[in-house]
Amino acid sequence: MTMLETRSLMKSFGGIRATDDLTLSVEPGELHAIIGPNGAGKTTLITQLCGSQKPDSGTILYKGQDITRVPAHKRARLGITRSFQITSLILDMTVIDNIALAVQARQGSSFRLVRNARTISAIRDRAMELLTRVGLSDKANMVTSALSHGEHRHMEIAIALAAEAELMLLDEPMAGLGAEETRAMIDLLNGIKGQHTIVLIEHDMDAVFALADRISVLVYGHIIATGSPAEIRANKDVEAAYLGEESGAA
Numbered sequence: 001m002t003m004l005e006t007r008s009l010m011k012s013f014g015g016i017r018a019t020d021d022l023t024l025s026v027e028p029g030e031l032h033a034i035i036g037p038n039g040a041g042k043t044t045l046i047t048q049l050c051g052s053q054k055p056d057s058g059t060i061l062y063k064g065q066d067i068t069r070v071p072a073h074k075r076a077r078l079g080i081t082r083s084f085q086i087t088s089l090i091l092d093m094t095v096i097d098n099i100a101l102a103v104q105a106r107q108g109s110s111f112r113l114v115r116n117a118r119t120i121s122a123i124r125d126r127a128m129e130l131l132t133r134v135g136l137s138d139k140a141n142m143v144t145s146a147l148s149h150g151e152h153r154h155m156e157i158a159i160a161l162a163a164e165a166e167l168m169l170l171d172e173p174m175a176g177l178g179a180e181e182t183r184a185m186i187d188l189l190n191g192i193k194g195q196h197t198i199v200l201i202e203h204d205m206d207a208v209f210a211l212a213d214r215i216s217v218l219v220y221g222h223i224i225a226t227g228s229p230a231e232i233r234a235n236k237d238v239e240a241a242y243l244g245e246e247s248g249a250a
């Protein structure tokens with residue numbers, strides 16, 4: 001079954017069609033990147049997928065279920081999480097406590113209810129396991145504000161993993177990262193790939209082509225092409241609409 005599907009999605013702001021007859025299909029386990037020039041409507045699409053904005057018309061299906069009118073918090077419960085544009089890190093808490101909070105939220109227990117020492121140690125064990133997965137176990141007891149921007153981004157991935165989301169919407173994970181940090185993030189996402197379905201919005205084309213199973217190209221709110229990285233690279237419409245312009249600008 002298709003993990004995520006949009007059918008003829010439309011969203012306008014005044015006279016601007018930010019999403020224009022957008023039809024997209026994301027298969028289970030794939031990393032599907034959405035690329036497009038500035039203002040193409042990538043953020044507007046993600047906000048409709050996570051439920052923070054409603055389309056004017058069209059349909060969004062998640063595992064075959066119509067979620068077009070399902071609010072964001074319920075989509076999160078269904079297994080859809082969005083990361084990066086909204087940061088959820090508490091800077092004056094330790095690294096492990098930040099992740100433990102996310103693990104606890106997933107388990108549905110409030111602070112007051114976590115009295116039992118075994119529960120606490122299970123939450124911390126799980127948090128430590130996630131920190132190990134994102135390469136930050138040695139920083140577990142540091143205060144979060146002492147970590148670099150790149151490390152904060154790895155923490156965000158640990159938080160997304162804590163939610164045990166089936167569908168991760170990653171909104172520009174490479175934004176603001178240096179070359180080395182970008183490489184570390186690519187390695188991390190490569191390790192996660194396949195275990196979760198990922199929709200990735202990213203401006204860094206090297207990262208997109210290194211990670212994506214398929215790429216959809218968005219121009220003026222409309223998907224003009226979907227295909228493997230090799231197919232997208234060879235697509236003349238894409239080159240004309242985007243990649244040519246982008247490589248000129250880079």
Ligand SMILES: Nc1ncnc2c1ncn2[C@@H]1O[C@H](COP(=O)(O)OP(=O)(O)OP(=O)(O)O)[C@@H](O)[C@H]1O
Nearest residue numbers: 013016017018036037038039040041042043044045
């Ligand atoms: N809340 C809003 N009110 C008015 N216009 C909006 C709003 N949100 C987006 N737009 C317009 O919709 C179009 C698509 O914007 P969007 O931010 O989705 O593009 P984007 O592809 O994410 O851009 P970028 O790559 O620069 O982040 C743009 O023309 C933008 O100005």
